[in-house]
Amino acid sequence: MQELWNWQEILGQFEPEGKIAEVIPYGSGHINDTFRVTMEEKSGRKRYILQRMNVNIFYDPRALMENIVNVTSFLRKKILERGGDPDRETLNVIPSRAGESFYQDMTGNYWRLYRFIENATSYDQAERxxxxxxxxxxxxxxxxxxxxxxxxxxxxxxxxxxxxxxxxxxxxxxxxxxxxxxxxxxxxxxxxxxxxxxxxxxxxxxxxxxxxxxxxxxxxxxxxxxxxxxxxxxxxxxxxxxxxxxxxxxxxxxxxxxxxxxxxxxxxxxxxxxxxxxxxxxxxxxxxxxxxxxxxxxxxxxxxxxxxxxxxxxxxxxxxxxxxxxxxxxxxxxxxxxxxxxxxxxxxxxxxxxxxxxxxxxxxxxxxxx
Ligand code: ADP
Ligand code: MG
Ligand code: MG
CATH class of the missing domain: 3.90.1200.10 (Aminoglycoside phosphotransferase (APH), C-terminal lobe)
Incomplete structure (x- = not known):
């Protein structure tokens, strides 16, 4: 599926500056297409989650992203106030260079980028x-x-x-x-x-x-x-x-x-x-x-x-x-x-x-x- 997309073009629309080291399909979500992105940035290697949003299910991606940005920025403040780590304890939306919370490509796909939450796992099955x-x-x-x-x-x-x-x-x-x-x-x-x-x-x-x-x-x-x-x-x-x-x-x-x-x-x-x-x-x-x-x-x-x-x-x-x-x-x-x-x-x-x-x-x- 990867080959379908021009990662340079897509990731170039978002704020992080650097060289793309790797993009791989990621996770087992059924709704969105999820990719893990590794970038070589000045400060070192950084990872992100890139998602192609499922607009068949969510037909108003702009409203949806507004909800996410409002909730996560509120959470970020709360987490900072109590001395937590806001990069790991909430999703963080990385804005596009145009200052939007997503990027809409020429063929109508909606893309968004999150900071990758490191050293944590999402489990599909409850074991206990x-x-x-x-x-x-x-x-x-x-x-x-x-x-x-x-x-x-x-x-x-x-x-x-x-x-x-x-x-x-x-x-x-x-x-x-x-x-x-x-x-x-x-x-x-x-x-x-x-x-x-x-x-x-x-x-x-x-x-x-x-x-x-x-x-x-x-x-x-x-x-x-x-x-x-x-x-x-x-x-x-x-x-x-x-x-x-x-x-x-x-x-x-x-x-x-x-x-x-x-x-x-x-x-x-x-x-x-x-x-x-x-x-x-x-x-x-x-x-x-x-x-x-x-x-x-x-x-x-x-x-x-x-x-x-x-x-x-x-x-x-x-x-x-x-x-x-x-x-x-x-x-x-x-x-x-x-x-x-x-x-x-x-x-x-x-x-x-x-x-x-x-x-x-x-x-x-x-x-x-x-
Ligand atoms: P879906 O709606 O398709 O379930 P999710 O947003 O749940 O999409 O993402 C799919 C999977 O990608 C998650 O179950 C998780 O494993 C991984 N994932 C999503 N966001 C992050 C993140 N910010 N950091 C690390 N892993 C993530
Ligand atoms: Mg999910
Ligand atoms: Mg979902």
Whole structure:
């Protein structure tokens, strides 16, 4: 893929001055094309991350980069204030020579350059509950550092991303239209979701009436979006800020539980294998609340299990909607995969309902220790 690009032309648009020593495809991200760049500069060898942004998914790269620049410069100040290392503890956008946060080439590709975070690794798989705990700690700290950031000033780059009632309306429409004649196969799943209609409004209602605050959310809280220090094993930096948007802390928390505390793959067809693991739930909750410190409100703290269940139900709704519409959003590798994905999410919801008291007890155990 490398040969396609004229690195000299692209990298020449950015501020660093020097000779390009190496450019290699890097990492295992699925969204952007990522390259590690090594430059010979006057001060020595320096490394960078160069990315070709995926504009099929993010169709407003300018708004997206504005969000990233605003959030990372805010973080940089915070990190400096407490004597941290702002080159390693936040992403740093390297501006273009034209003073922009990206460079748009002649054929319409958008490129951006970050400082490379040295001596740290992003892991694709959690090996132990400890890894999950570390990612929770890092995402919690991210919340805490951005607690006084004006979240409302961020662009909503994907409108209504976690507007659960709107997601439900989209599902109802897809059921009604039944474009692919698949609604009959999904009767039980549709019923399960519709029975929980009142629940879908809880968080959006509380946001509307000011009971819970609008916050900066990451929206892609996977383990591999955390850089773990090679020496200490601690999460030092949250990366991949493409989906940073205004939202609820409970969205980030809930989504992490949804995919991270599940005992099975997202498309497992043997539902007896699917449950919400309470050990992992506890590890994440502990880490997240430690990371958040005192920044969450009492209302938010009391709603952690609601956040987990909401994100899981919402995700189930999205898989079902996509199944009904002919699998146009979530890629499938086999027929019925999106229905299978919906079923695992609903199984998780059911399991959470059964473990509701336990989940609340775990959340209560850690919420006073911030
Ligand atoms: P995607 O949206 O495609 O997942 P990411 O921004 O997460 O893209 O980048 C892909 C991978 O590149 C990351 O998982 C990480 O391994 C690596 N990476 C990204 N940014 C940096 C950085 N600033 N320093 C070091 N490695 C990085
Ligand atoms: Mg990533
Ligand atoms: Mg990403």
């Amino acid at each position: 509950p400890e890894d999950f705990y570390q990612s929770a700690l890092a995402f919690g700290r991210f919340q805490q550092q951005l607690a006084d950031f004006p979240a409302g000033s961020l662009h909503e780059t994907i409108p209504d991303f976690h507007n659960t009632p709107a997601r439900l309306e989209a599902l109802k429409k897809a059921l009604e239209e039944d474009k692919c004649g698949r609604a009959a196969q999904a009767g039980n799943e549709a019923r399960f979701i519709l029975e929980r209609e009142a629940f879908t409004h809880i968080l959006s209602d509380k946001l509307k009436c000011g009971e819970i605050p609008l916050r900066v959310t990451h929206n892609d809280t996977k383990l591999n979006n955390i850089m773990i220090d090679n020496g200490t094993g601690k999460g030092i930096c949250v990366i991949d800020l493409d989906t940073v948007m205004p939202g609820l802390a409970l969205h980030d928390y809930g989504d992490s539980i949804r995919f991270g505390a599940s005992t099975a793959a997202e498309d497992e067809t043997d539902l007896s294998k699917v449950s919400c693991d309470m050990e992992l739930f506890e590890a994440y909750t502990k880490g997240f609340l430690e990371g958040c410190g005192k920044s969450l409100t009492t209302a938010e703290l009391s709603l952690l299990p609601v956040g987990a269940k909401m994100m899981t139900l919402e995700c189930g709704m999205r898989f079902l909607t996509d199944y009904l519409q002919g699998d146009t959003y979530f890629k499938i590798h086999w027929e019925g995969q999106n229905l299978a994905r919906c079923r695992t999410q609903l199984k998780l919801v059911q399991d959470m309902e059964e473990k509701w008291e336990q989940m609340n007890a775990i959340a209560a155990k850690y919420r006073h220790k911030g």
